[in-house]
Amino acid sequence: MPGQVRRVAAPLREQVLELLRADILAAEFAPGQRLVESRLCERFEVSRTVIREVLRQLESEALVALVPHRGPVVAELTRADAKALYEVRGALEGLAGALFAERADTGQRNRLRAAMRVVRRDFAGADLTRRLAIKDEFYGALIDGADNEIVRSTLRGIHARVQLLRGMTVQAEGRARRSVRELAQITDAAAVRRDVDAAREACERHVRNAAVVALAELDARATDPPP
Structure with a gap:
């Protein structure tokens, strides 16, 4: 069922x-599916102007692509794209974790620990939207403490493209509990012990494990496509 738009x-x-x-x-x-404005207007009971603004925003987030002669479609990621993205993401998040352990001040360490408390409390029982928001806050705290604008801006683009895959991975059976443990290991290494090597490895391990789940899901969808 489509979501209901509140008028307040x-x-x-x-x-x-x-x-x-x-x-x-x-x-x-589905990935590659056309997003027809008239149907979206009916689905959400809003004007074409609202739908067009929303589609432009989602295009900037890499969730929607504008295809010549077809219009807006749901963005697609091939298995090769996904594998490459996770490889780069792992390297950069590993660097971010190491830099955080080295550079983060007291306030930044406290922010990461606070984000981790929310992960422990809410993540496993949250719906998809809330889970993604919780992880966004955790990563925001980690990247802020790394204090490297190139890492920040590059990861922003990678996270936008990976968002479609994160939607799959965080819903995989058992993945939520494993994610909580992995993020706790990152927090302990980076914000508590300030161990540069351990923080790098914890971040890289979290991304490697997410990649395994995402690639398996992509493979399953390729062999058993939805009707």
């Missing part, structure tokens, strides 16, 4: 953006 609180554009983003990440729309 957040502006319509923000509500529709949140709902359509969640639908894409939850695979309500």
Whole structure:
């Protein structure tokens, strides 16, 4: 069932953006599927102007691609794309963890520990949208403490493209509990013990494990496509 847009609180554009983003990440729309404006207007009961603004935002997040002669479609990632993204992500997040352990000040370490408390408390029982928001805050704290603008800007682009895959990995059976343990290891190494090598390895291990789940899911979808 499509989400219901509330006519109060957040502006319509923000509500529709949140709902359509969640639908894409939850695979309500298949990779490569056209996003037809008229149908989206009916789905969310809003104007074409709102839908076009939302689609532009999702294009900037790499969740939607604009294809000549077809219009906006849900972004697709091949297995090779995914493998390459996780390889680069692992290297950069490993560097971010190491830099955090070396450079983060007291406030930044406290922010990461606070983000980890939310992970422990809420992550396993949260829905997809909330899980992604919790991880975004954790990574935001980690990258902020790394104090490297090139790492920050590069990872921002990689995380945008990986978001589709994260939607699959965080919902995989047992993955949530493993993610909590892995993020706790990152926090302990980077913010508590300030062990540069251990922080790098913990970050790299978390990405490697996520990659295994994502690639397996892509393989399963390739051999058993949805009807």
